[in-house]
Amino acid sequence: MKAIGFKTSLPIENQESFIEFETSKPIPGERDLLVKIDAISVNPVDFKIRQSGAKDTVLETPKIIGWDAAGIVQAVGEKVTLFEVGDLVYYAGDITKPGSNAEYQIIDERIVGRKPTSLNSQEAATIPLTALTAWEILFDRIRISAEKDKGKSILIIGGAGGVGSIAIQLAKKIAGLTVIATASRPETIDWCKKQGADYVVDHKDLVSSVREAGFENVDFILDFVDTNGYWDIMVELIKPQGHIASITGSSDPVVLNKLKSKSASFSWEFMYTRSMYQTEDMIEQHHILNKIADLLDEGVLKTTLNVTLKGFTAENLKKAHELLESGKMIGKIAIKF
Known part of the structure; x- marks a missing residue:
């Protein structure tokens, strides 16, 4: 599968700040979903980790970041009960695992919600985190x-x-x-x-x-x-x-x-606490995302998407990071695959 990552922490304008590469499609664990990603969103945590995640070192394998995605379930682990193959989902991910800047991602079902039916994939991807x-x-x-x-x-x-x-x-x-x-x-x-x-x-x-x-x-x-x-x-x-x-x-x-x-x-408040420490109430994020989906579908809440880039490329990720690093971004930015 195609993925985009970095081997060392570089200024975003550097040609190697993001690199495209091929890697194996991940295999879901017992409670994991394998999601084919259709859109992602970029957040300040992305550029902060890009700036510090491989400082003064060169990683052997590129680090994949990204913590907002919408897509379709392609496979499920043997103990998955909340979703089935073909379900449309959205989620913010787990900071301790490879991120959403890839064509496929595995994600624990307990931190995944059903995608709001009233939103397209890029609108939905801006919401979870x-x-x-x-x-x-x-x-x-x-x-x-x-x-x-x-x-x-x-x-x-x-x-x-x-x-x-x-x-x-x-x-x-x-x-x-x-x-x-x-x-x-x-x-x-x-x-x-x-x-x-x-x-x-x-x-x-x-x-x-x-x-x-x-x-x-x-x-x-x-x-x-x-x-x-x-x-x-x-x-x-x-x-x-x-x-x-x-x-x-x-x-x-x-x-x-x-x-x-x-x-x-x-x-x-640290959104990753529940997944990072596998807390007893980790599934609460599944419930919150479903509540948010209902509120969006009912028109009570609205998407905060403000900028959409089309195409899953290193150049588009660089553009998204540049916008966020400027400190002048309003609302959210999404990349449609």
């Missing part, structure tokens, strides 16, 4: 519920990005929250409003912008940009007994002590 991340951060980490939290305020830092775009929709349409999203360019402000944000504020002067919008403090904050870069701002804006959650990580320790007087909480 960002939707799982947004769903988990809202409903598993902060444990927001529409019953007890409806009408409360949430600040989403990075509203026009892939995760921010779907998080706005989930926070507004499923949790019933008052959504404040950050953006600064006219096109990103417009995008956030189209996703359902009630207010769009300028991340360059966030405290003043939030307060000018009428909020002294907010109940919840989601950070999709830079934990430590926004830490003091988030500490100032969070309500007493509020909750902050982040996906971005930090090379420096986060000063949690600054939250003490407010008795505020802080959580990390």
Whole structure:
């Protein structure tokens, strides 16, 4: 089968930053599906791993990355119960295994969902990683519920990005929250409003912008940009007994002590935790993806696809990574095979 990977970490403009090669079609294990991929999506995790996954070394076999795909089940392992050959599926994958930048991929059925029938493959491929991340951060980490939290305020830092775009929709349409999203360019402000944000504020002067919008403090904050870069701002804006959650990580320790007087909480979200550690509730991602598919098919949620490249080539992967590395990408980018 054809695959695209890299042997060493190089700048994306380098000719060898991605290389096309032939490799054996993988064989599914007991609970695995063999999926023939029809479309993939590219996320910031892709370029971060490309930049660091083979630094100062040259791999003997190219590393295949990619963690968003839609396709058709070609074969199943002997203990698979959730899917059959011929099923259309979508998923975000497992960061510990070869990724979706290939014609075929094996994937544990417990982290796979049925493809939304209302979306084409490239629209569907943009959804899994960002939707799982947004769903988990809202409903598993902060444990927001529409019953007890409806009408409360949430600040989403990075509203026009892939995760921010779907998080706005989930926070507004499923949790019933008052959504404040950050953006600064006219096109990103417009995008956030189209996703359902009630207010769009300028991340360059966030405290003043939030307060000018009428909020002294907010109940919840989601950070999709830079934990430590926004830490003091988030500490100032969070309500007493509020909750902050982040996906971005930090090379420096986060000063949690600054939250003490407010008795505020802080959580990390890492979408790969369940698959990486084979947690007892790993199948929850299967259920979440199916819920998301239903919401998309019902028209409650909408795709966040904004750019489509046609053709599974190294050049198109390079273009996708260049767009993401620019920091100006709005919504999601997909590659149709």
